[in-house]
Amino acid sequence: MIPSLHRPTQVVVETDKIRENIATIQAHLPKKTQTFAVVKANAYGHGAQEVAQAVEDQVDAFCVSNLDEALELRTAGIAQDILILGVVMPDNLRLARAYRITLTVASLEWLDQAQAFAKDLRGLQVHLKVDSGMGRIGFRDAESLNKAMTALEAAGCEVAGIFTHFATADEADVSFFEQQLTRFKTILADLDKLPPLIHSSNSATSLWHADTVFNAVRLGAAMYGINPSGQALDLPYPLEPALSITSELVHVKEVPAGSQVGYGATYVSLFDEVIGTLPIGYADGYTRDMQDFYVLVDGHFCPVVGRVSMDQITIRLPKVYPIGTRVTLLGTDGANQITATDIAAYRQTINYEVLCLLSDRIPRVYR
Numbered sequence: 001m002i003p004s005l006h007r008p009t010q011v012v013v014e015t016d017k018i019r020e021n022i023a024t025i026q027a028h029l030p031k032k033t034q035t036f037a038v039v040k041a042n043a044y045g046h047g048a049q050e051v052a053q054a055v056e057d058q059v060d061a062f063c064v065s066n067l068d069e070a071l072e073l074r075t076a077g078i079a080q081d082i083l084i085l086g087v088v089m090p091d092n093l094r095l096a097r098a099y100r101i102t103l104t105v106a107s108l109e110w111l112d113q114a115q116a117f118a119k120d121l122r123g124l125q126v127h128l129k130v131d132s133g134m135g136r137i138g139f140r141d142a143e144s145l146n147k148a149m150t151a152l153e154a155a156g157c158e159v160a161g162i163f164t165h166f167a168t169a170d171e172a173d174v175s176f177f178e179q180q181l182t183r184f185k186t187i188l189a190d191l192d193k194l195p196p197l198i199h200s201s202n203s204a205t206s207l208w209h210a211d212t213v214f215n216a217v218r219l220g221a222a223m224y225g226i227n228p229s230g231q232a233l234d235l236p237y238p239l240e241p242a243l244s245i246t247s248e249l250v251h252v253k254e255v256p257a258g259s260q261v262g263y264g265a266t267y268v269s270l271f272d273e274v275i276g277t278l279p280i281g282y283a284d285g286y287t288r289d290m291q292d293f294y295v296l297v298d299g300h301f302c303p304v305v306g307r308v309s310m311d312q313i314t315i316r317l318p319k320v321y322p323i324g325t326r327v328t329l330l331g332t333d334g335a336n337q338i339t340a341t342d343i344a345a346y347r348q349t350i351n352y353e354v355l356c357l358l359s360d361r362i363p364r365v366y367r
């Protein structure tokens with residue numbers, strides 16, 4: 001999709017804040033911990049290439065979710081290792097190898113199928129995935145891992161790492177986290193041989209279980225400055241959100257009491273009011289359930305009134321403002337702030353989803 005450049009709606013990304021967040025987190029982790037920057041889903045809406053280029057010198061590798069995301073980074077000139085966290089279908093193995101993309105091996109069945117496409121796995125680098133309780137992908141016992149490692153090495157493949165993923169690292173109750181950790185450690189102890197990289201920490205684990213680092217962390221949410229627990233746990237140290245959404249008033253009118261606004265005429269003004277219109281809607285990822293939430297104009301909170309349309313929303317203003325007045329839909333204006341976590345709480349979802357849903361129609365601007 002072509003971003004809509006001739007419209008004042010923008011996602012502004014401050015890459016310096018991402019850099020600061022990474023440095024802050026690294027300062028709280030054991031020295032020599034490797035940092036993998038997770039830039040899947042267009043870097044959580046921040047722009048994968050731009051973020052990767054901005055933090056390249058601070059991190060050891062990148063993680064993405066699929067082969068196309070990996071190829072995007074590689075063709076943009078990113079030289080570090082790029083680990084695909086999900087399962088790549090076995091017939092894409094040669095393409096991954098050609099671009100020096102690191103694959104996750106999560107089952108013996110996958111390995112059998114992959115070897116039907118390439119018996120000789122020289123030049124391919126992989127990490128093994130352990131399912132310690134997340135229940136999505138990965139080996140669940142040491143015996144099959146040992147078999148996989150033997151087969152991979154016999155085929156000339158470089159087994160560079162082994163990792164697992166926690167389901168509840170962002171929760172106050174640590175019982176399932178501890179159960180997963182024990183399972184992972186037990187499996188590691190039963191392996192014939194350990195790959196050089198061992199990693200289990202996403203953002204939540206890096207923040208609230210900093211002692212659980214093996215020798216690398218996979219940082220997503222935290223480097224973008226969002227709290228991976230939402231409102232459940234306080235951050236152990238401050239991080240700065242790097243993304244804001246701004247737009248401008250494109251239409252302003254005074255309406256008498258009793259005026260309808262938007263599809264379904266769900267809003268009827270109680271008083272003589274000032275209604276402003278903004279060029280953003282659910283096609284931009286500003287979802288329909290944002291009705292009755294608020295935006296910032298001139299430092300004041302202003303309610304979103306009436307339905308969110310595909311391309312426009314309407315807000316109630318405290319007074320008449322000129323066309324072109326800046327509006328902050330996510331971010332800071334004066335003393336007030338709207339965070340992805342605030343929006344997520346209102347929408348009963350998570351801040352990750354709020355950012356990932358921002359569509360390609362909104363241009364990303366880098367500061």
Ligand SMILES: *Cc1c(COP(=O)(O)O)cnc(C)c1O
Nearest residue numbers: 038085165202203218219220221
């Ligand atoms: C997405 C993902 C991460 C990053 O998670 P955050 O909570 O954003 O830090 C790490 N590891 C795996 C396996 C993932 O899928």
